[in-house]
Structures are given as structure tokens and as C-alpha cells.
Amino acid sequence: MSDVILQVSHLSKAFGAIQALRDVQFELRRGEIHALAGENGAGKSTLMNIIDGILQPDSGEISLDGRPVRISSPAAAQRLGIGLVHQEIALCPDITVAENIFMAATNASRSLLVDYAGLHRRAADILSGLGDIDPSSLVRSLSISQQQLVEIAKALTLDCRVLILDEPTAALTEKEATVLSAIMHRLAEQGIAIIYISHRMAEIFGHCDRVSVFRDGQYVVTHNVAETTPTDIVNAMVGRVVDNRYPAKFQGDSTAAPAILEVENLSSPGLFSEVSFTLRRGEILGLGGLIGACRSEIVKGICRIDETATGTVRLQGETLTAKRYQQSIREGLVYLSEDRKGDGLFLDMSIAANVSALRLGLVSKGGIIDQRRENLQASDLGRRLNLKCGHVGQPVSALSGGNQQKVAIAKMLSVNPKVIFLDEPTRGVDVGAKLEIHRILRDLANAGVGIVVISSELPELIGVCDRVLVVREGRINGVVSGDAMTEQNIMYLASIDAEQARAGGARP
Amino acid sequence: MTTQIVEAQAGKAPGSTGSGWKRLAGMREIGLILIILALFAAMSFASPYFLTWENMRAMAMAFAVEGIVVVGMTILLISGGIDLSVGSVTALAMVIAGLLFLNGVDPWTASLIAILACTAIGALMGFFVTKVGLHHFIVSLAAMVIARGACLLGTGGRPLGLFTLPPEFKFIGQGSIGVIPVVIVIFVVVVLAFDFMLRRTTMFRKVFYTGSNEKAAAYSGIRTKKVIFLTTTLCSALCGFAGVIYMARFGSAQPTFGVGMELNVIAAAVIGGASLSGGSGTIFGAILGTILLSVVSSSLALLDVSVYWQDIIRGSILLAAVTIDHYLSKRRR
Numbered sequence: 001m002s003d004v005i006l007q008v009s010h011l012s013k014a015f016g017a018i019q020a021l022r023d024v025q026f027e028l029r030r031g032e033i034h035a036l037a038g039e040n041g042a043g044k045s046t047l048m049n050i051i052d053g054i055l056q057p058d059s060g061e062i063s064l065d066g067r068p069v070r071i072s073s074p075a076a077a078q079r080l081g082i083g084l085v086h087q088e089i090a091l092c093p094d095i096t097v098a099e100n101i102f103m104a105a106t107n108a109s110r111s112l113l114v115d116y117a118g119l120h121r122r123a124a125d126i127l128s129g130l131g132d133i134d135p136s137s138l139v140r141s142l143s144i145s146q147q148q149l150v151e152i153a154k155a156l157t158l159d160c161r162v163l164i165l166d167e168p169t170a171a172l173t174e175k176e177a178t179v180l181s182a183i184m185h186r187l188a189e190q191g192i193a194i195i196y197i198s199h200r201m202a203e204i205f206g207h208c209d210r211v212s213v214f215r216d217g218q219y220v221v222t223h224n225v226a227e228t229t230p231t232d233i234v235n236a237m238v239g240r241v242v243d244n245r246y247p248a249k250f251q252g253d254s255t256a257a258p259a260i261l262e263v264e265n266l267s268s269p270g271l272f273s274e275v276s277f278t279l280r281r282g283e284i285l286g287l288g289g290l291i292g293a294c295r296s297e298i299v300k301g302i303c304r305i306d307e308t309a310t311g312t313v314r315l316q317g318e319t320l321t322a323k324r325y326q327q328s329i330r331e332g333l334v335y336l337s338e339d340r341k342g343d344g345l346f347l348d349m350s351i352a353a354n355v356s357a358l359r360l361g362l363v364s365k366g367g368i369i370d371q372r373r374e375n376l377q378a379s380d381l382g383r384r385l386n387l388k389c390g391h392v393g394q395p396v397s398a399l400s401g402g403n404q405q406k407v408a409i410a411k412m413l414s415v416n417p418k419v420i421f422l423d424e425p426t427r428g429v430d431v432g433a434k435l436e437i438h439r440i441l442r443d444l445a446n447a448g449v450g451i452v453v454i455s456s457e458l459p460e461l462i463g464v465c466d467r468v469l470v471v472r473e474g475r476i477n478g479v480v481s482g483d484a485m486t487e488q489n490i491m492y493l494a495s496i497d498a499e500q501a502r503a504g505g506a507r508p
Numbered sequence: 509m510t511t512q513i514v515e516a517q518a519g520k521a522p523g524s525t526g527s528g529w530k531r532l533a534g535m536r537e538i539g540l541i542l543i544i545l546a547l548f549a550a551m552s553f554a555s556p557y558f559l560t561w562e563n564m565r566a567m568a569m570a571f572a573v574e575g576i577v578v579v580g581m582t583i584l585l586i587s588g589g590i591d592l593s594v595g596s597v598t599a600l601a602m603v604i605a606g607l608l609f610l611n612g613v614d615p616w617t618a619s620l621i622a623i624l625a626c627t628a629i630g631a632l633m634g635f636f637v638t639k640v641g642l643h644h645f646i647v648s649l650a651a652m653v654i655a656r657g658a659c660l661l662g663t664g665g666r667p668l669g670l671f672t673l674p675p676e677f678k679f680i681g682q683g684s685i686g687v688i689p690v691v692i693v694i695f696v697v698v699v700l701a702f703d704f705m706l707r708r709t710t711m712f713r714k715v716f717y718t719g720s721n722e723k724a725a726a727y728s729g730i731r732t733k734k735v736i737f738l739t740t741t742l743c744s745a746l747c748g749f750a751g752v753i754y755m756a757r758f759g760s761a762q763p764t765f766g767v768g769m770e771l772n773v774i775a776a777a778v779i780g781g782a783s784l785s786g787g788s789g790t791i792f793g794a795i796l797g798t799i800l801l802s803v804v805s806s807s808l809a810l811l812d813v814s815v816y817w818q819d820i821i822r823g824s825i826l827l828a829a830v831t832i833d834h835y836l837s838k839r840r841r
Contacts, residue, residue, distance in 0.1 A: 343723030
């Protein structure tokens with residue numbers, strides 16, 4: 001077949017005793033968007049790193065345009081026309097967007113001086129198709145999602161024929177993701193083949209032509225997207241039939257249940273204002289909205305991580321007087337941050353030391369830590385959460401994303417909280433662990449723990465929560481529950497001012 | 509999907525941070541001990557003076573006081589900081605105590621005031637780091653120069669002879685309990701106390717959390733600025749303590765004492781496993797690092813190697829240790 005651009009066959013790769021890839025095949029056609037699906041640890045990243053020349057295979061063959069090639073380094077991959085956009089952002093924060101975009105070109109350039117004006121002009125050209133980013137601004141000043149777009153712009157300058165996008169939308173809002181998909185389709189029409197790694201079924205089925213599934217280092221199957229269903233793909237990924245992707249919802253009458261948390265007129269200057277809501281026993285409350293709507297900020301205000309927020313917070317009827325987050329933790333409010341690696345976990349420390357961090361008093365006496373109790377605490381919580389690890393003395397960095405997240409959740413649960421706030425609880429987590437985390441949240445809610453979930457993934461909000469508060473520009477713009485919890489309704493409330501819309505609708 | 513949580517391996521892991529990286533740290537410490545023993549073996553063949561009581565005693569005296577500073581530096585490194593001013597601050601403690609003594613203050617009170625003054629310097633550095641938001645490196649570089657300047661200003665650049673120090677004060681630096689020098693007793697007590705605290709107390713566990721991931725520590729309700737402020741202050745306080753002991757040992761106050769000490773101290777901590785990016789390190793390892801450097805210096809001196817070579821060799825050892833560490837930690841990832 002002449003339209004096959006990249007062909008991988010019988011590829012194997014081992015790291016020590018772990019067989020990361022076993023006799024894997026993969027085929028990429030010109031102009032297609034080809035999704036790679038699989039749980040974390042299924043071998044997707046290893047395969048992509050081999051194609052990009054970061055890793056060398058133990059055996060097997062890669063051919064490009066029908067000719068066998070050896071890709072010895074990322075630079076060699078670039079010369080062959082292969083570009084990889086990593087999931088994690090790797091930009092220089094203190095130089096401008098334009099300089100970042102043309103880093104490789106500037107590096108390869110022979111001329112002594114840099115033509116900054118030209119650089120900015122060409123950067124503006126590329127960015128005009130991507131989003132509203134000023135090429136002369138510093139990368140440091142951009143939001144995470146804007147930085148992601150800069151990463152993509154950077155790959156586009158390399159004239160690639162094969163573009164690999166590793167979870168490009170993990171940090172993007174729905175709107176930005178839509179823009180990105182339009183860009184992808186345009187690139188595909190120009191004949192560029194795109195490999196698209198994503199955990200989101202909606203994206204795979206919305207944007208991609210074909211999908212290949214990997215499991216435990218082995219190739220499972222490739223389907224035309226038009227001829228398969230999300231359930232089939234999920235089943236192929238986990239190797240078993242997943243009947244119900246989300247746990248059952250709250251059965252009782254949520255308006256009758258006693259209030260656990262009441263928030264009244266919470267405001268923080270410049271961020272959010274007059275936020276009021278009630279969380280009732282047994283329900284999982286969602287916070288929806290676009291990135292930048294200040295959902296995380298509201299939650300940080302409630303927990304007193306933002307110490308400047310004003311307003312009243314009542315926990316089980318009692319007004320909280322906490323001034324600092326440490327005191328909130330004592331009262332029973334805990335927050336799981338969205339950036340697990342950046343500010344959630346102590347990666348080089350042991351699982352046990354991570355779990356105990358919120359309140360060392362629980363595993364110590366007279367200021368002296370009881371190692372036995374600390375280990376026991378971690379292994380007890382680990383068992384409850386189905387944490388997969390060798391032993392609790394292992395460093396957290398040795399765990400997969402899903403298991404790291406379970407450690408972060410175990411850390412919150414260690415203090416027996418009354419209300420937990422989870423910010424993007426399943427970002428970068430594989431499907432299996434995701435299902436488990438959803439189940440854990442429901443179990444906790446049933447046990448009477450108040451749960452507030454922030455998620456940018458609409459299906460997750462709808463699937464997990466009983467009610468969703470939609471935040472827009474620092475205000476609660478509406479509440480949806482039951483059958484009204486649809487992606488359309490949430491997106492509508494997230495992007496359009498409800499009051500104005502109503503006023504507009506009332507006009508004759 | 510297998511679920512396997514091995515039961516807590518409590519007995520095996522007394523360390524503050526569990527058996528996983530404790531085991532790796534253990535590996536490094538065993539490696540250091542082996543290297544030190546090998547050096548001992550080689551030197552006892554090469555020089556008849558090496559394995560003598562006098563030489564052992566001199567060597568131990570040489571690293572004991574500096575070892576107290578190493579303790580402070582290691583804790584500061586674990587919290588993510590660094591202090592370049594240790595040498596100058598140690599000298600300043602000598603000078604302050606010496607000047608006060610010469611002006612009629614009794615040596616104990618003078619020492620206490622000197623230690624408090626050094627603590628205040630540490631607190632001031634801590635203020636600039638945590639409240640103003642400057643880097644440890646720059647703040648302590650400034651403190652290093654200022655403290656040295658103060659030493660020279662206070663003494664006119666000449667050492668202060670403190671011949672009238674009472675014998676009970678000199679006993680701290682020069683005396684022995686049985687055959688063991690007091691200096692070494694003090695050193696062992698300080699090391700054991702801080703080693704225990706660092707491994708087992710909640711107070712010092714917060715130092716690890718802060719150094720490992722300051723933001724995550726803040727989100728765990730730990731007041732990270734306070735932790736950094738305190739480790740910075742503690743390091744300078746221990747320098748003050750060391751300075752006073754040096755004064756008792758030498759019977760004088762030397763304004764130029766401790767030039768280059770910061771390199772030795774940081775090298776010892778890093779060879780012993782402290783990471784410059786914070787979050788890891790042990791007192792035991794750092795002390796082994798100190799002993800290693802000290803044995804090397806002593807060996808080179810006995811072998812009549814030029815002092816200029818000594819610095820080159822010390823630097824090379826540091827580079828080798830850090831390189832090995834780098835590869836080990838890469839393999840861990």
C-alpha cells in the first residue's frame with residue numbers, strides 16, 4: 001500500500017526485567033489521524049519514544065515510506081520528518097514565545113545574528129492559526145493551555161510528515177481543544193500523518209480516523225473509528241468487559257439530606273465573588289466551567305489556602321473560623337491539587353511519608369514518628385484504595401500515574417476528612433484506575449464524606465456528580481442536576497452569562 | 509489485576525522515609541565506609557605514622573568541630589537551602605567571644621553572646637530568603653563577605669591572643685575525658701542528637717517535605733517559609749557553637765579562620781548523600797563524607813603531598829561522588 005508512511009513490525013523493548021513492548025506492530029497512513037489508546041503502562045509512550053529516537057528498540061523494524069530506517073536520536077527523527085509534542089511542557093519560561101517556537105531553527109541556523117523581527121513575524125503567522133497568543137510575550141506569563149499551543153506551534157515549524165501528539169488536550173479547555181482539532185484536520189488534509197494519544201474517548205471518536213489499542217506492552221487491535229464504539233475500545237484496553245463506566249448515583253432525595261458544607265458569599269478580590277452553595281450528605285457536587293473560571297481558586301478560598309477570601313463557610317452547621325489551611329485540615333476540609341507532580345506529592349519520598357504528611361500527629365507521639373504506625377496507616381489506606389505497589393517504603397516516583405493519584409487520595413483520607421475537594425482527580429490517569437477512583441468517591445460519599453469534584457472533562461462531571469455548579473468568570477452561573485446535566489447545558493452555562501441571556505431572551 | 513500490598517516492613521525500616529530510598533541511602537553509606545576502610549588499609553602500609561593514636565586523635569579533632577557545621581549545612585540542604593557564610597560566621601563567633609573576653613566579660617557569657625549573635629545573623633538571612641524572597645545563594649554570599657569584614661574590622665586583621673582564658677573553658681577545646689577528647693564527645697552528642705531528630709521527629713520530617721516539594725508541602729498545611737527560616741537560623745547557630753569551641757581549642761580568635769570552609773562542608777554533605785535540590789540527605793552520610801575528606805587530607809599530608817595538590821584532589825573526589833550519585837538517581841527513575 002503506497003499510502004502507508006510509517007510501518008512498525010515485530011518491535012520489542014525491555015527495561016531490565018520488564019518487557020515494555022512485545023512484538024508490536026503499528027501502521028500509519030498519510031493524512032490520517034490515528035489514535036493510540038491503552039492504559040498507562042500499556043506501552044504507548046515507549047513506542048512513541050522509539051519512533052522519536054529517544055529510545056532504541058531491542059529488536060524489530062521501523063520503515064518510513066517503505067524503506068527501513070534507524071532512528072538514533074530525536075534530531076535524526078526530526079531530519080526524517082517526525083515531530084513529537086510531549087505531554088509535559090518543555091519550554092524556556094524566560095524567553096519569548098517566538099524564540100521558543102524557533103528554538104530548533106535558531107539552533108540549526110548558521111548565521112551569527114538572530115533576525116528577531118523575522119522570528120516574531122513568522123511566529124505570529126503560525127500562531128494566528130492556533131490562538132490568541134502574542135509572540136513577543138514571555139512563556140512564563142502564559143497559561144498552561146497557551147503553553148501547550150506554543151509546544152504544538154513549535155512542532156509545526158519542523159516541517160514534519162509524522163506528528164505525534166501525546167495527550168495534547170489534557171490541559172486544554174473544551175474550546176481550545178476544538179481549535180486544536182480543527183488544526184489537526186487541516187494538517188491531515190495537507191498530508192501530514194498524526195498519531196494522537198488520548199484517554200478521552202470523546203476525542204478519539206470526534207477527531208480520529210483510526211484507533212489502535214495497546215495493552216500490557218502488546219498490540220491488540222486497530223479499528224476504523226467509524227466501525228467501532230467507545231465501549232469496544234474501553235473493553236479492548238482493559239481486556240475485560242466494563243459494563244457500567246460510572247458508579248450508581250445518589251439514591252436519596254438530595255434536597256432533604258442534611259447539609260455538610262454551606263458556603264455563603266465567598267469572595268476574593270480579582271478572582272471570584274459572591275459564591276454560595278450547599279453540599280448535602282451523600283451527594284457528589286461538581287464544579288464545571290472553563291479553565292480560568294476560577295474553580296480551583298474558589299475551592300482554595302474555602303479551604304483557606306487562599307487566606308484573603310472573605311465570606312462564611314459552615315461545616316455541619318458550625319461556622320469555620322480557620323485562618324490558615326492547616327487549621328482547615330484540622331476542621332476536616334482537605335484539598336487535592338490538580339498538579340499531582342508539581343504540588344501534590346513528594347515524588348522522591350516514600351509512599352508512607354506521603355500519606356502521613358497532612359497530619360504527622362496521627363503517626364507520632366510527643367513529636368517522634370512511629371515508623372510502624374506510619375507504614376500501617378499507608379498500607380491500610382492503600383488496601384482500601386486498591387493501591388498497587390511493592391511496599392509502602394517505595395518512592396512514589398516508582399508508581400504509575402493512577403497509583404500516584406491513589407497515594408494522593410490516601411494522603412487526604414489519612415486525616416478522616418469531612419469534606420474533600422478534588423481538583424481534576426483523574427487527569428493523566430489510565431482508564432482502569434479512573435474507574436476505581438470514581439468508585440472510591442462514590443463509596444466515600446455514601447459513607448457520609450462531602451465530595452466536591454472539579455473536572456474539565458464533561459463526561460466525567462456528568463457521570464460522577466449528582467449536581468454540577470457551573471462557574472463562569474468567578475461566579476456561579478447556574479446549577480444543573482438530573483437529566484439537565486448534559487454537556488450542552490454545562491458548556492452553555494460555562495460560556496454564556498445566564499442573567500444576560502435571560503434578559504436578552506425576555507426582550508421582545 | 510493483582511493487588512499486592514506487602515505488609516508494613518516496620519522492623520526493617522527505621523528511617524524517617526521508609527525502606528525504599530533508605531536502602532539506597534544505606535548502599536551509599538556502606539560504600540563510603542568501604543572506601544574509608546580501604547584508605548585506612550592502604551595508608552597503614554604507606555606510612556608508619558598513620559595508624560598511630562596521635563594521628564587518629566589529631567584527625568578526629570580536625571573533623572569534629574567542622575562536623576558540627578556539617579550537621580547544620582546538611583539540614584539546610586535538605587530543606588532546599590544553602591549557606592556560603594559558614595566559614596565567616598564561625599570566625600565571627602570566635603572574634604565576638606574573643607573581644608568580649610578581652611573586655612572583661614567572662615568567657616561563658618561571651619560565648620553565649622557570640623552564639624546568639626550568629627543565630628541572629630542566620631535569622632537575618634532567613635528573613636531575606638523567606639520574607640524578601642531572595643535566593644539563599646546570594647544572601648549567604650553577602651553574609652559571608654559582611655561577616656568576614658566584621659571579623660577583620662573588629663580585630664584590625666590580627667589574631668587575638670586569649671592567653672588568660674581560664675582552664676575550665678579551655679577544657680572544652682583541649683581537655684579529655686579519659687582518653688577521649690572533649691571535642692569529640694561534643695561532636696558525637698551533636699551528631700547523634702540531630703541524626704535521631706532528623707530521622708524520627710515530626711519537626712524535622714517537615715524539613716524533608718519542604719525540600720522535596722515546597723508547593724506540595726504548603727498544600728499539606730506545612731508552613732514552609734517558617735521551616736526554611738528555622739533551618740537557615742539553625743545552621744548559623746551551629747556555626748556559632750563551632751566557633752566558640754574553636755576558640756577554646758586554639759586559645760585565640762583568628763579573623764581569617766575558616767576561609768574556604770563552606771566548600772569543604774558542602775562537599776562533605778553532598779558526598780554523604782545530601783541533594784543540592786533539597787529533599788534528601790542524612791547526618792550519618794554527611795559525617796562519613798566529612799571523615800572521608802579528612803582522612804584524605806591527613807593521608808596526603810603524611811605522604812608529603814603539596815597542600816596545593818590537596819585542593820585538586822578534594823575537588824576531584826567531590827566531582828566523582830556527585831557524578832556517581834547522578835547516575836544512581838537516573839537509574840532509579
